[in-house]
Amino acid sequence: MQPLHARYPFLAAAREAVETAAVDLGEVVATDEAVTERAVERVEHAITDGSVGDPHRRTRVELLSYPVARVLVSLVDTHVCTRKYAQAEAESAQERFSQEFAATTEFKSTSTERVSLDQLLAEFDLASAVTDAAEGYWVEVGTYLDLAADQRGDHWRLVNRPLADGRVRIGSEELHVLLKQAIRHRVAEGLPFQVPDPIADELDDEVERLNEVLAELDLTREIDTVVPELFPPCMQALLDKVQKGEHLAHHSRFAIAAFLTSIGMTTDEIVDLFNVNPGFGEEATRYQVDHIRGDTSPTEYSTPACSTMQSYGDCVNMDDLCERISHPMAYYEQKIDDAEDEELEDWRDENDDGEDEAAEA
Numbered sequence: 001m002q003p004l005h006a007r008y009p010f011l012a013a014a015r016e017a018v019e020t021a022a023v024d025l026g027e028v029v030a031t032d033e034a035v036t037e038r039a040v041e042r043v044e045h046a047i048t049d050g051s052v053g054d055p056h057r058r059t060r061v062e063l064l065s066y067p068v069a070r071v072l073v074s075l076v077d078t079h080v081c082t083r084k085y086a087q088a089e090a091e092s093a094q095e096r097f098s099q100e101f102a103a104t105t106e107f108k109s110t111s112t113e114r115v116s117l118d119q120l121l122a123e124f125d126l127a128s129a130v131t132d133a134a135e136g137y138w139v140e141v142g143t144y145l146d147l148a149a150d151q152r153g154d155h156w157r158l159v160n161r162p163l164a165d166g167r168v169r170i171g172s173e174e175l176h177v178l179l180k181q182a183i184r185h186r187v188a189e190g191l192p193f194q195v196p197d198p199i200a201d202e203l204d205d206e207v208e209r210l211n212e213v214l215a216e217l218d219l220t221r222e223i224d225t226v227v228p229e230l231f232p233p234c235m236q237a238l239l240d241k242v243q244k245g246e247h248l249a250h251h252s253r254f255a256i257a258a259f260l261t262s263i264g265m266t267t268d269e270i271v272d273l274f275n276v277n278p279g280f281g282e283e284a285t286r287y288q289v290d291h292i293r294g295d296t297s298p299t300e301y302s303t304p305a306c307s308t309m310q311s312y313g314d315c316v317n318m319d320d321l322c323e324r325i326s327h328p329m330a331y332y333e334q335k336i337d338d339a340e341d342e343e344l345e346d347w348r349d350e351n352d353d354g355e356d357e358a359a360e361a
């Protein structure tokens, strides 16, 4: 097991090293506290500060903590934890490889201890898709669209890019961002997975600890933010219909009401929103929303998953992000998470101005 594998545990060579060493994860979690502790740290940091924490000084502990962290994320089994974890592993990797690329260039040397750009491109099958340009690199359009899909900012839009022979020109820093994205996809691949019971039992306490960290986390910034521009396409379409006064079938009314409840809107706000629609009696709407919220029923109903939305014909206008999520809430969480704080502030200010104007009128 090499230090390089410990620093980049998502590499195929790192996985092979673990396989070759015939490591039994069940035995590791049962006997090696240092590995489990470092694995918990990886996930805890990912949730709280978007990093994976400081590496352990022992290569073996650091490397094995990665597969154990994936087991923990699978056991926690929530969108937000999986997403934050993959993001944090990718961020930390980008920090490391950017430094190592710089050192390799500076000292004109390659070292088995450092990862090189060519190595990472080959790892993610990008060697032929990325070629040198006079300034920066050319990237095949398909690869660019795949890896730049989640990037915010106009300069990432294809129309704002130099394009020639089916290739897009990007700068070195931008190539690092695309590589980070490839790493994020690799880390997220297959998560969450089914964990055998004996391993899950060993990790009961650790999973409980991570669930507590998640519960304490101020997710209100993510969830209690109503930004219709970031709603999933299905919910935007339903909201549009509501606002145009069109008739909505029961399942559609339920879906949009459950979604708006989940993102923190009060019953009064939802009733106000629905009241523009002549098809909604206020009492019936209030009753339905309270029912969904669990105020007038023993159950709190949640927003239907994409598969349910699809079966009712409520899934419309799917976009790239839809391909990677399975729940409208996951779509919205991801959009809010990707939005910069200032952008969210702007949206809030716009909403506040709108409310002030309405109050003055």
Ligand code: SF4
Pocket (backbone or CB within 6 Å): 232, 233, 234, 235, 305, 306, 307, 309, 310, 314, 315, 316, 317, 318, 319, 322, 323, 326, 327, 328, 331
């Ligand atoms: S895939 Fe899911 S989030 Fe996207 S439009 Fe369909 S139901 Fe909505």
